[in-house]
Structures are given as structure tokens and as C-alpha cells.
Amino acid sequence: MRKIALAVALAVTGCGQDAELNKQAQRMAQQYLLVDTHIDVPYRLNEKPADVGMATQGGDFDYPRANRGGLNAPFMSIYIPAEMESDGSARDYADRLIDQVEGLVARHPDKFAIPHSVKEMERQVASGRISLPLGMENGAAIAGDLQNLHHFAERGIRYITLTHSKSNHISDSSYDEQRQWQGLSDFGKQLVKEMNRAGVMVDVSHISDDAFWQVMEISEVPVIASHSSARHFTPGFERNMSDEMIRALANNGGVIMINFGSTFISEASRESRAKIRTATEQYMREQGLDEDSEDVKHFTERLMEEEFVYAELDDVLDHFDHVRELVGVEHIGIGSDYDGVGDSLPTGLKDVSQYPNLIRGLLERDYSEEDVGKILGGNLVRVWRENEAYARAKPQGAPAGTE
Template sequence: MRKYFNAALLVTLAFACAPKEQGATIDYTTMSDAERLEVATKMAQETIMVDGHVDLPYRMKVGGFTLQREVLDVSVRTPDGNFDFPRAKEGGLDAPFMSIYIPAGLQQTPGSSKALADSLILMTERLAETFPSQFAMAYSPADVEANFAAGKVSLPMGMENGSALEDDISNVAYFHERGIRYITLTHGKANLIGDSSYDTVRLYNGLSEYGEKVVAEMNRVGIMVDLSHVSDDTFKDALALTKAPVIASHSSVRKFTPGFERNMSDELIQAMAKNGGVMMINFGGTFIDSAYATGADKVREHLINYMAENNLSRRDSAAQAYIAEYSSANNPFPTVQRVADHIDHVKNLVGIDYVGLGSDFDGVGDSLPTGLKDVSMYPNLIAELLKRGYTKEEIEKICYKNVFRVWKAVDDYAASQKG
């Protein structure tokens, strides 16, 4: 960010941040790109920002996280990964849902999925305990608001793959007590709950009988039903059963990736909006542009052949220099504009009230788009939306108000069941 502002920009910023009751109307589309980015950065840092899916806990597990700072200390800037505290503060990220990710392969060993979930929850709690001035747990929108006021990054938790429930319905209440606030019903394979979008085997053609009980129990205890990863039939079954709004914590629009069932069709987007739910856009390259996979494969093939022909490995400085130069010249990555296209599509199809952010940072490898490579870069997306005519109020809905509405509705329904 530039340290010095010209007088005109200071006036622009003053109007942009003025309270609504003063009647200030700002046309962000007329600003220069640099001015708009300054406004977007300030907006990101002054607005609560929720991201529906960040895979930090599994990254910590793979990295051998302990309470020893020298292993993986995300309270300081890290050389790899997409998330740490300094970058989160730069980008205005306040409440990344920590993904308690359970690989589908563990389903073959009873008890192992729940055991991993327990360990990742404990790991997330230890992160907050180890760095209490930077991080804090969050179990409700009110917790996020309090942490935001204190300058802390909240760590709400969502469990990615309902397989951790095993075959015991009482585990739904157990995981709510442990702090889980959404459960992604399936992951890469069908499980006891229902069918997965990634799995060619359809065991139930939707939800299983057990899955129907799981959805009802999630409603009862106050866990958001997350329909990312599920098959279309599982999606429709869950929507037909749920008594509260649902989310898709990290899914994008299928229009831009024809044939990719993991993304949501217009029919499903409209059905989710009718339910009152929110779709949180995934930033991964394969999720936002079908051309990415083809382009990335071509670049990868060329680089493999180049290294083989020149007897080089990726560790060699000559190879690294060539890889950087070639990749830059033949960049296969989509850009931040493509992510904005997905948000545009949802807004134009069903309205601004049903879209949010679900980056999948630390979960989609190096496929992230140019301009959104880590959590410091959310202002680039906000700037692009402002350029397209989005208002400050619409940005706030995307950043947190829409998902807060669903979260509160789920909590309210659960509270009504206790009477």
C-alpha cells in the first residue's frame, strides 16, 4: 500500500468511509485502479470478513504442528501456505472457518475419522491458546464480532466430511459441543450419509436413511448443513428435509466449468436461494475456469520434458529460473476477475443475499488465481467488485452479513427446539 496520498484521494477516502446517514454516494467505478484498491483495502480492514473454508488445520498436521513455535508458527509471516496472521490482517480476513478435514480413505477404518476430527479440533484450540493476542475461538456471530473488536482473528470450525460422525447419531451433538458449526455431509467418496459429487458410485441416489437423520439432528442442535462436495441428488434431498437455511462453504458456479458436478448448477443455486442459504465461492483454479486444468497440464508437461532433456531437477537453480520464466510467459491461471464473474452470476441469478466467500485457501495447492494467491489479497477482489458497480452494502453482505444471517437462523431454529 502506498504511504502517501494525494489530496484528491484523501477526499475520496473520506467520502467512501462516511456514515450512510450523511447521504454520501460514491461512484467507485470512476476511480483509478490505484484509488479503488486503496478504498477496497480500507473497506476490507474495517468490515468483518468471513471465509467459509480455510484448510489450515490439516496444513498444520502435515507440517507437524506442536506448541513449539519453530515448527509452524502462523502468528508470524510464513514462507509457504496461503494463511498466517500478518497476511490475514493485511487482507482484512477476520473469521476463516477452520476446516476439520477428514480424508475419505479413513472411512475404511472404523473410529479413525472421528479420532482425526478430535485431534484437528484440539490443534485449532491449541493455536488460539498459544497465540491468544492474535487468535481466538468463535462459536457464534457474536463471538466473531467481539474478536473483531479486539483485533483478533476468529477461528470458527467446520467439519469437512460427515464421515467423522461414524455410525453414531449422538456424535452430531458431540461435535456441536466440541465447537463444530457446520458439517460438509460428504467429501470425495460416498459415506454413510450420502453420495458425493466426486464419486462415480452412487450408493443411495441421494441421502441415505441415516443421512436423513443426520440432517434433522444437525438442525436440532444448531450445526449448519454444508452441501459442498455432495452429489446433485444428495443436495436436493437435504434441501427438501432441512428446517433451516443451508450453506455451500466452498463451491463455485457450474456454468463456468461444464460437467463439473462439484460446482453448483443454476438449478441448485436457485433452490439454495429459495431455502435462504448462502453459496460461498471457491477460488481454486479448477473451480472457477474449466480452461485452467488444460492450460496447467500443458505447462506441466513442457516443464517435465524440459527438465528431463536437460538433466535437471526442480531443486536446481537453472530449473527454477526457467520454470519461473516459462510459467510467467505461459500463465495458465485465471485471474481475480474470474472469481468476480462467479459472484456476478449468483447475484444476477438470485440476488446479492445468497453469495459469500469460501476460498479453500491451503486446500487447493498452487491453482489459485492471479491476484488471489493468499489471504492478504482479498482487497483485489473487493476492488474488482467495486469496479463493477457493487456498493459498500453489497460488499458487506458478501463478506459476512449473508453467512451471519444463515448462522443466526440455524442457531434460532435450534433454540426453538429446546422449548
Template sequence: MPLRATLAVALSILVCAPLHADDDAQRRAQALAQDAIIVDTHVDAPGILSETWADLGVAAPDREFDYPRARQGGLDIAFMSIYTSAREDEQGRARQSAHAQIDAVEALVQRHPDKFAILTSPADVERLREGGRVLLPLGMENGAPLGDDLAQVQAFFDRGIRYITLAHSAANRISDSSYGVERKWDGLSPFGRQVVAEMNRLGIMVDVSHVSDAAAAQAIELSTVPVIASHSAFRHFTPGFERNISDELARAIADRGGVVQVPFGTAFVNPQAATDMQARFRARAEFDRRNAELAAAGKPTEDAAAFEAAWERDHPTPSTPLSAVLDQIDHGVKLLGVDHVGIGSDFDGVGGELADGLRSVADFPNLVAGLQARGYPDEDIRKILGENLLRVWREVEAGARR
């Protein structure tokens, strides 16, 4: 017997075996993570790929998603977030940026067809998973690339987009944002209502993360199929932080068969960090408004990098335990039922500001172990890890066929 095993046996006899119990729990969590279908609805790899290429088919230590760690953590399906900013929208660059990011994901798959595959339908999961591939469906974070052209919904569907987050950090032509001080549309715009209908027709999931409460309520009501919140924690823990979903809206999503996907980012699951994030977006909006006025007056503008550095200095990220994410899941399950909660990590999207123990795609077994320790049966954990999201996706596809 190896020395390590001998010592473990001796120690377990002395202290009534807690060491074996811990090891067994970890093995059990690892086994379930590998056997279950894990679906993460929000990984921000594409934006970084298009800016600074990294071969994610091999170890990429400066990223939170790569193939080796995805397989280590049991991740099977990672929605690649095609994110465009409000600034890109203002400058007319959002559509090109979205296409460039899709190109980057396709290039990654072409480099490693044995490791990755684009996923456009849940019907293809089992076939494409063969050989240990990690499947990469596409989600558009911010509907800005659509502009005001309804035909672009079809165009991006043809490129693989399977959910659209209607807005992001500012109102666009579709919807108001949860971060916006002023509300341009009082929810969805008339064009936004057309977009929701077209998404239903094509089989694109409607995502209400990031949008204002009014916009979310209207989208949920208008949609003829279930909607999702691809990466929204519960506002129950962060009062006043509209970016997180209210219990009322979460219930409306669940009542229509949808799912709320819980993120791991500190800013969503830690109350102080959430307060800081809300304040940051508003301070940055005021900074940009002030700079626009200075530029219009022909005066020197303020340094954006200096603004960001000062904010980071004055608002350090608080440490956040994994239990904060587990508490979010507990709340969702109690509020909505276990069939309406999932996970949308926001890996590579929050600058490394993540809950302890959930730092990369290798860490899903830690989440599983935490849920098992809280008494969740394995069949319920499987639902949270991915079965719920796949069910909703199938229902959205079925609605399109109808």
C-alpha cells in the same frame, strides 16, 4: 512534499490524473476491507498444522493464512476446515484425525489469545473481535468422522463444529460424492437423513459442497433451516463438473434462504482446470482400485507418488485471472440475488493453485477493488464479504432453539 508525491502530481497533470484515480480506488477498497466483516468459510490451515506445525500468529511464508496477513487483508472470521480424506475413512482414522486438527486450532488460540479466538456463535462476533482478533469457527469437511454413530454429531458440536460438509471425494456413510463414479446411496443414505435432522436440531449448518446433485437436492429439501455451499463455484462456467453447483441447485439454496460461497481455487473457476480435476479424481480412483487388486493377488503395487508426479507433469495448472472469480460472483448475484452469495476461498487447500491477485488472506482488498470497479455498492459488497453468511448462521441457530 516527498519526491514520490511530487512526481505523482506532475504525472497526473500530464495525463489527466489516472494515477490518482488508481490510488484512490485502492485506498477505497482497503478501507472497506478493513471496515467490513469478512467471513471466509473455507481455510484449510488445520490439516497442515497437524502435519507440520507453523506458528500462524506470526508471519508464516509457506502458508496462505496467518495472523499478520489476515489483518492486512481485513479478514475477521476464518472457518478452519477440519478435513479428512476418503482414505482416512477407509482406514478408520478419520475421527482421530478430526480431533487432532481441532486440537491444533485450539493450541494456536492458546498460544495467541490476543490474536485468535474460537467462534461458536455469531452472537459472539463483536465481543471476541475486540483487540483485533481473528475469529476461528470450525467447519468439518467430510462427515466421515461421524462414522455411523449419530451421537458423534453432538460430540463434534461440543468441540466447536458449526458446519459439516456431508461428504468429500468419495461416498461415506452419509452421502454420495460429486466425484464418485458409482453412487452408493442415490443421494443421502438413511443415516445421512438422520444426520441432517440432528444438525438442524443442534444448530450446525448443512454444507452441500462436494456432494452429488441428488444428495444436495435431498439435503436442501430435508433441512428445516437454510443450507450453505461452503466453497462451490457455479457449474455455469464449467459444464459437466458436478463438484461446482448447478444453477438449479443454487436457486434451491437461495429459495430457502441459504448462501453459495464462491472459492478462489483455479480448479473451480477455470474450465480447463475443472476438467482436469474431475479427470484426476476418477483416474486416481481407478489407480487405487487397480492397486487393491494387485495387493489382493500378492503382486507389487504401482507407485502412487509416480502417478501424482506424472499427472502434474501432463496437466499443468492454467493461469487464471482474478476476473474469473468476479465473473462467478456476478453470475451468482444475477441468478440468486446479492443476499445469497459469499466467499469460501479454499486457502491452504488447493496447493497454491489460486486465481491471480487472490494468493493469500492479505488479498481480500483486491477482491473488493474488483467488485467496486464492476459497480457494486459498498453495502452489497459487505453482504458478499460476510453479512450473508452470518445471517444464515443466525437463522440456523434460531431454528435449533425452536
């Protein structure tokens, strides 16, 4: 009886601890500035229009869920598909996506605002609105003209991912076997310097390793990896960052924002996705179908449901731990890739309402409240401020943003 009573007492104590941790995580999500540097809402809405100022069916982001999750400043990704470099449509497309975010703000001025500086972002959050800074994913829209950089900076772009899935006129891509520049092009090197002068953060996600090391040599201010994870857990996946790169990023003062996508986090997930891809390609050959076929889509969806291995919250936390062990908490942030990685998000982090799960996990792994506050937004804000300060000291550059 005494053993049973002790077991019950321990269970009750455990439940109490769980409840207290949940309460603490919820409080911190609402209390601390929470910045996520990569959410693909504009592209999602361009493909399938919806009003994310209200509750939506599907997708990973809307206003009610963001409020529940404590999200204050989600960077809206102005994502430009690689093919738009070659057909010349990238600049206009980027402007249209920015117009779309501005339209969302115009429909819901009590809920959203677009900042051009840290101070504007902080004022918007203090007023109870969700601040929507803009990040350009793929510098194709610069189109070889530095005036376009200043045009987009004036429209609110606060970081630029130099390339995406293919090499462009700025940089080689980690996903592209064709390395035409062996890193950055001559224009790309010039662009990095001008981004520093303009107060626009350089984003090293997606670029090749050679391009990363060249950015490290050129940039006079800290840079970010807006949505990357640790290659330590996904050997051979160049899209993630090696330990050496993470150390260099930290030495530069920068921040790696951890991507939540299962295939960024888990090698088992990557292997399952590769098997599904191989099986789909075989099915296409056998049936004489192309990838746009509805039959192929249904076949792939079924395999995803049956075979895909999702990462767990603990897998995501392992990436945070690894970076902490390498360089400390001052160089970690959140770059979820919500609305950008499809149905591949880990259990416990399925949409923007679930940041408290991440916070609780960090607390359970002995991160202090101060540490968690840095990860949630403090580290990114520090880098953003340093970029602004550098730009203000360089009169030939574009303004870092309105104050």
C-alpha cells in the same frame, strides 16, 4: 500538443481513480466483517507444522497476512480424508485437528479465539482478535452416531460438509462414480434433521446432485455451500453448482461461498490440468514409476510451471456476477479454499492478504458498499443466526452455542 495534454490529463485522472479505489477497498477490508468459510490451515499444519500466529514461509494463511487482508473470521476446515471412513480413524483424527486449533489459540490468545456462536465471534472480532470458527469437511467423523454430532458441536463445529471425495455413510459424493445411496443414506437424512436441531449448518459442497436436492427437501433452515462455484463456467463439473441448484439454495435462504481455486473457476484451467494429468500418467507408464516417485513429482511440477493455465481475478469476479444475476447479492459469500487447492490460486488472489483485490473488483463491477458488506460476511452471519434461532426453538436439539 492539446491532444498530448489531454491524454496526460486522462492518464493522471485514471491513476487518481485507481488510487481512490485501492484506498476504498483497503478501508472496507478493515471496516467490514470479513468471513471466509473454508481455509485448510489445520490439515496443512498437520502435514507440515508451522506457527501461523507468526509470518510463515509458504502456505496461504498466517496472522500477519490475514491482518493485512482484513480477514476477521476464517473457518478452520477440519478436513478428514475419505480413507479414514473405512479404517475407523475419522473421529479421533477430527478431534486431533480441533486440538491443534485450540493449541494455536493457547499459544496466541491475544491473536486468535474459537467461537461457538455468532455473538462470541462478534465479541472476539471486536476485541481485535481473529475468530476461528470450525467447519468439518467430511462427516465421516460422525461415524453413524448422532452423539458424535453433539460432541463436535460442543467442541465448536459450526458446519459439516456431509462428505468429501468418496461416498460415505451419510451421502454420495460429486467426485465418486459409485452412488450407493442415490443421494443421502437413511442415516444422512436423519443427520440433516439433527444438524438443524443442533444449530450446525449443513454444507452441500462436495455432495452429489441427488444428495443436494434431498437436503433441500429436508432442511428446515438455510444451508451453505462452503466452497463451491458456478457450474455455468465449468460444464460437466458436478463439484460446482448448476443454475438450478443455486436458485434452490437461494430459495432456501442459503449462500454459495465462491471457491477461488483456478480449476473451480476456469474451464481453460481444468483443461490444462487434465492434459498435465494425462501426460503424467503416460510418463509413469513409460518409466515404470508410481505416483509417489520423486521423478514423477518433479515431472508434474515442471508441467505445472510450463503448462498450467491460472484463472485471473476477473474470472473469479465472473462467478460473483453470475450468482448476482441469478439470485441477487444476498446469497453470495467467500469460501476461498486457501491452503486447500495447492498452487492453483488465481492471479491477484494468491493468499489471505489479497481480499482487497476482490473488494476492488466488486466495486469496479458496480457492487455497492452495502452489497460488498453482505458478500464479505453479512450473508453468512444471517444464515448462521437462523440456524442458531431454529436450534434454540427445538429443546430436543443440542445447544446452538454459548451466548
